[in-house]
Amino acid sequence: MxxxxxxxxxxxxxxxxxxxxxxxxxxxxxxxxxxxxxxxxxxxxxxxxxxxxxxxxxxxxxxxxxxxxxxxxxxxxxxxxxxxxxxxxxxxxxxxxxxxxxxxxxxxxxxxxxxxxxxxxxxxHGKLSRRVLLIGGPEAVNHLAGSLRDDAGAGYSPVGAFLPQHDADESHTVDLEYVSRGSTLSDILTSIDEAYADTVAISSGSSLAPALVRRLGWELQARGVQMIMAPALTDVAGPRIHTQPIAGLPLIHVSAPELKGIKRFAKRAFDVFFAALGLVILAPFMLLLAVLIRFDDPGPVFFHQRRIGIDGRPFYMHKFRSMVVDAEQRLAELRAASEGNGVLFKMKQDPRITKLGAFIRRCSIDELPQLWNVLRGEMSLVGPRPPLPQEVDTYEDFVHRRLMVTPGITGLWQVSGRSDLTWDESVRLDLYYVENWSLTQDFIIILKTAKAVFSKSGAY
Structure with missing residues (x-):
């Protein structure tokens, strides 16, 4: 290169x-x-x-x-x-x-x-990965093993677990091929050899004494085995985590999410510029699409739906109409056939969708009018999915954190499966975005959105 x-x-x-x-x-x-x-x-x-x-x-x-x-x-x-x-x-x-x-x-x-x-x-496919022995209590080990398996591409493959004797809860089973128990340094080293591990991950559920962890670090260094400390920090991105040695202890500082000030101004400027540019460039195409929608199914070109925006403020989201005119009235009779995630109504073969509507939904073209919502400040180019009022009524307390930022045309939910996501997965992705927002992440999501649109995965 x-x-x-x-x-x-x-x-x-x-x-x-x-x-x-x-x-x-x-x-x-x-x-x-x-x-x-x-x-x-x-x-x-x-x-x-x-x-x-x-x-x-x-x-x-x-x-x-x-x-x-x-x-x-x-x-x-x-x-x-x-x-x-x-x-x-x-x-x-x-x-x-x-x-x-x-x-x-x-x-x-x-x-x-x-x-x-x-x-x-x-x-x-199981290659080019580190073999990881997990150390900790059963519940913490299972959580860490599940997280590593969900992102196999990161290169850490859990192959076994070591459960300290005082953490060994027989009521919890560990879903790993190799599981051992013990309380001494030699027990841990024996487990590493028997599991053929080249990496050791000590979870937050471990109650190993600090002196034992220090001696373990020396032994692992001599053996060329990598040691990882896995703190109980879920869905917190790197920029918010800072390590500072104090009194010989590597203390981890977690900064609060920054959702105001210059960063919010920069995000708004980014939204206004690209939304205005998009509306100008796409105006001829959107005009042609409006004519095709009228020919395909007589009725309004646009569909307006009440959604909940930042800080719980309602607004009307605009889309190109992809369903028949009386789609909302027919929703009740189809609700029993929903294939959604239990909260959102979704059907892969929704009879209310028009012929042209099926195409523009697969390609996400129906969402282009939302650029006007972005220009008005009701939405952002990137953010959590704008929820319906009835969804917000069912929110648990912590889910309301989704409303701390402006909802987006696209977001982590869009590039991670869209309608194929479960409700819990959708909430987790939205909360992760709220907690770790950055312009760099927005730019990456926009690039991934193009790939998701072309693949049409989860779009129906």
């Missing part, structure tokens, strides 16, 4: 010649050809990626840290070269650097994305 970027930058800036050289204004004179400079930049770039630990297997295949490190290594390298060039009064062709850096960074990130697809596919 680096070689391709350097070669392309040279060809675009200087053509096929190898005689182009860097000029300088130092008291002494020397010539550096751009061909030699390209080789030097390529070598330094590769070393920078190594220095930033971009190939550390803790980051490969999951999370944003790998991409962040690749970007940081590249930007710091070229920033350093720019400072050095300025300090040494070396006149480097800006066009050369202006092509090599963005092209190389784009190729590197694309290459990592392709490698990640391969790695996650292999991990989903």
């Amino acid at each position: 680096i070689t391709a970027a350097v070669v392309v930058a040279h060809l675009v800036r200087f053509g096929a010649t190898t005689n182009a050289s860097v000029s300088e204004s130092l008291p002494f004179t020397f010539d550096i050809s751009y061909a030699a400079l390209g080789i030097a930049i390529g070598a330094l770039w590769w070393l920078a990626l190594t220095g930033w630990n971009t190939r550390d297997d803790r980051f490969l295949g999951a999370g944003l840290e790998e991409y962040k490190r690749v970007a940081a290594a590249s930007l710091y390298l070229f920033g350093g070269l720019a400072i050095l060039s300025y300090a040494a009064r070396v006149d480097t062709a800006r066009g050369y650097v202006g092509i090599a850096l963005p092209l190389g960074l784009l190729l590197l990130l694309f290459g990592r994305w392709g490698a990640r697809k391969y790695i996650r596919a292999a991990r989903n």
Whole structure:
């Protein structure tokens, strides 16, 4: 990837010649050809990626840290070269650097994305994964094992459990092939060997003494076995977690969700700009679609439905009509046939949907008028799904946290299965978004939405 970027930058800036050289204004004179400079930049770039630990297997295949490190290594390298060039009064062709850096960074990130697809596919088939021995009480071990299995692509495969004797509750069974019990360091080390584990995860349910955990860490280091501490923090993203050593203890600080101030302003500015741009660009297509809807099924072009927005404020959400005109009146007679999640009504073969409506629902085209809701501030491009009033009436207390942010046209629910999600899964995803909102996450969700729309998974 680096070689391709350097070669392309040279060809675009200087053509096929190898005689182009860097000029300088130092008291002494020397010539550096751009061909030699390209080789030097390529070598330094590769070393920078190594220095930033971009190939550390803790980051490969999951999370944003790998991409962040690749970007940081590249930007710091070229920033350093720019400072050095300025300090040494070396006149480097800006066009050369202006092509090599963005092209190389784009190729590197694309290459990592392709490698990640391969790695996650292999991990989903049981390959390229760490074998993890879980330590803790039965309930905590089962929860941690289930979480790791749900995200097999992350590369941690639970293969066994060690239950401290004082945590061994016979009323709870552990769903793992290998389970052992004990109370000493030698018992744990024996379990690691018998489970062929290369990673140990100590759950929040473990009551191991601090001195025993410290000695275990030394033994694992000597054996080349990775140790992971799994605190009881569910659905809290990395940016809100900070580790600070105090009095010899690695205390974990969890910051509160930031939903106001400059971040909310930035999100609103992002929404207004792209909603306005979308309405302008898509206006001809939306006009054509409106005409087709009228021809397909006589009646109104738009469907307006009362939803609940931020802080419980009601608003009317707009969609292109995809059902017959009396769809709401026919809902009661179909409710018994619902295939939804117990709270929301869903039918894969809903008889109220028109021929054109089936197509625009599968492609999520019916939601384009919601860009007007975004422009009015009633919705956001990304956020929790806007609930119906009757849904809100059934909410448990903690579910009301979904209403702390503006509902969105798309969100984690949209890119994670849509109508195929259970109610609990839908709530968990929405609450995760509320607790961990960021512009970076919004941008990633928008990119994933395009994939979800084209795959049509869960859309009916």
